Amino acid sequence: MEWFDLTVVTGSLPEFWRGLWMTLQLTAIALVVGFAFAVPLSIARVSKNPWVSAPVRAYTYFFRGTPMLVQLLLVYYGVGQSEWIQGMWETGNPFWLLFRDAYFCALVAFSLNTCAYQLEMFAGAIRNTPHGEVEAATAMGMTRATALRRIILPSALRRALPPLSNEVILMLQGSAIASAVTLVDLTGAARNVYSRHYAPFEAFIFAGLLYLAVTFILVGLFRVAENRWLAHLQPRRSASAQKD
Amino acid sequence: MDALIEYSPSLLAGAWVTLKVAILSLLLAVSTGLFGAACKLSKIAPLRWWTALYTTVVRGVPDLVMMLLVFYGGQVLLNQVSDRLEWEMIELNAFAAGVLTIGFIFGAYFTETFRGAFQAVPVGQMEAGRAYGMSGWQVFWRILFPQMLRYALPGMGNNWLVLLKSTAIVSMIGLSDMTWLADQAGRTTHQPFAFYLAVCVLYLAMTSVSNAVFQRLERRYNVGVREANV
Numbered sequence: 124m125e126w127f128d129l130t131v132v133t134g135s136l137p138e139f140w141r142g143l144w145m146t147l148q149l150t151a152i153a154l155v156v157g158f159a160f161a162v163p164l165s166i167a168r169v170s171k172n173p174w175v176s177a178p179v180r181a182y183t184y185f186f187r188g189t190p191m192l193v194q195l196l197l198v199y200y201g202v203g204q205s206e207w208i209q210g211m212w213e214t215g216n217p218f219w220l221l222f223r224d225a226y227f228c229a230l231v232a233f234s235l236n237t238c239a240y241q242l243e244m245f246a247g248a249i250r251n252t253p254h255g256e257v258e259a260a261t262a263m264g265m266t267r268a269t270a271l272r273r274i275i276l277p278s279a280l281r282r283a284l285p286p287l288s289n290e291v292i293l294m295l296q297g298s299a300i301a302s303a304v305t306l307v308d309l310t311g312a313a314r315n316v317y318s319r320h321y322a323p324f325e326a327f328i329f330a331g332l333l334y335l336a337v338t339f340i341l342v343g344l345f346r347v348a349e350n351r352w353l354a355h356l357q358p359r360r361s362a363s364a365q366k367d
Numbered sequence: 368m369d370a371l372i373e374y375s376p377s378l379l380a381g382a383w384v385t386l387k388v389a390i391l392s393l394l395l396a397v398s399t400g401l402f403g404a405a406c407k408l409s410k411i412a413p414l415r416w417w418t419a420l421y422t423t424v425v426r427g428v429p430d431l432v433m434m435l436l437v438f439y440g441g442q443v444l445l446n447q448v449s450d451r452l453e454w455e456m457i458e459l460n461a462f463a464a465g466v467l468t469i470g471f472i473f474g475a476y477f478t479e480t481f482r483g484a485f486q487a488v489p490v491g492q493m494e495a496g497r498a499y500g501m502s503g504w505q506v507f508w509r510i511l512f513p514q515m516l517r518y519a520l521p522g523m524g525n526n527w528l529v530l531l532k533s534t535a536i537v538s539m540i541g542l543s544d545m546t547w548l549a550d551q552a553g554r555t556t557h558q559p560f561a562f563y564l565a566v567c568v569l570y571l572a573m574t575s576v577s578n579a580v581f582q583r584l585e586r587r588y589n590v591g592v593r594e595a596n597v
Contacts, residue, residue, distance in 0.1 A: 184571070185567070188570060188571045188575070189567040189571060189574075190533065190570060191532075192535040192536055192538070192539075193535055193549075193563055193566050193567055196550065196559070197559075197560065197563040200550075200559040200563070201553075201563050202560070204558060204559050205560065292426070296428070296430065298429075299429035299430075299431040302431075303539060310432055313435070317439060321443075323439035323440040323442075324436070327433075327435050327439070328436065330432055331429075331433070334427060334428050334429055334432065335424065335427035335428055338426070338427035
């Protein structure tokens with residue numbers, strides 16, 4: 124094939140693997156950090172006290188209403204502009220120095236973004252908890268905190284699995300913008316290969332195939348997880364159901 | 368702040384570019400989606416397979432990768448064509464590449480939305496239309512389409528919001544949308560924070576207006592539907 128030179132791909136394989144590894148790291152760390160903050164914040168989001176729920180609502184409104192690319196640029200280029208931060212850099216404080224690092228900034232922006240989406244999903248699932256479950260917990264003499272920990276959260280998080288699998292895929296795809304802040308993720312590697320060989324088809328189609336493969340694996344893993352943790356919500360396999 | 372005021376006409380021009388990209392992509396995506404849904408529900412198996420391949424690939428590959436492929440790959444193809452025909456070199460337009468890619472990507476999402484909505488309309492409705500002596504086309508326009516739209520609206524609103532936000536990546540192929548202009552202005556004035564924040568506010572304004580519009584549309588198309596009292 125004239126337009127697809129395989130040697131371009133095979134010659135750049137190590138570069139593609141390094142990029143893929145960077146993509147997987149960014150995606151996984153952002154998802155885990157986002158999850159860690161999303162669970163407590165989702166409880167705050169459903170609180171009846173407006174002083175607790177309104178700030179969380181404002182946070183998700185901002186992060187779900189603006190593009191992740193702009194959020195990333197805001198963290199990477201914008202935060203470094205502030206004189207206060209620059210003053211902190213001069214003191215050599217290691218925490219603030221992190222904001223000069225593209226990798227750290229990407230993780231901050233991605234985590235903040237996915238946390239906003241995840242927490243709204245969890246909040247939705249908490250609101251949809253069958254009220255019988257909560258009543259049963261109260262009848263058993265559980266306090267609100269115990270009921271939350273033993274009944275509401277486990278039940279809500281399970282039901283949030285299908286939308287969560289969607290968010291994981293979207294985060295993987297979304298992380299492609301990391302190359303906008305000099306990071307060499309899978310897309311960044313493809314861009315480098317393209318500009319070195321002037322071979323757009325080889326570079327971007329191969330990167331696309333790798334993304335596709337990771338997506339398939341993730342979808343498969345979530346299917347296994349759903350079969351395990353959502354088994355009690357699935358329709359019973361009866362003789363009549365097998366017909367169609 | 369002064370810098371922001373100075374650059375505000377340029378930012379607003381960028382906002383207009385963003386809106387143009389978004390609206391043209393939406394038109395392309397909705398028509399692709401209707402066509403795709405028709406293929407997915409068709410009786411011809413190869414049509415179903417191709418659409419299944421289309422929606423799977425689109426959802427598994429990042430929009431940026433696809434846009435770079437269309438933009439740079441399209442340029443290579445154009446060069447080869449113009450070489451062969453001995454034309455002058457044609458420069459591929461970033462605007463066209465952006466609209467085509469975003470429209471193509473969201474066409475897949477609209478395909479799924481419309482397919483689900485078409486299937487949600489009870490078959491009895493179409494049979495009733497037939498029983499009244501309507502032609503197939505009349506059943507489609509008078510019975511199926513308006514009811515399908517009611518089921519599709521929430522999904523369409525969602526797709527539109529995601530589409531609107533994904534237009535920001537056109538700045539990465541050099542199209543001067545508001546993100547690109549904010550980047551330039553931020554570099555010149557050394558105040559990137561203010562400019563990116565301004566872009567965020569503009570996007571928030573667009574998403575909030577869209578939300579309000581879709582809520583009204585949903586109310587309009589849900590006329591006569593009784594909601595369950597939970």
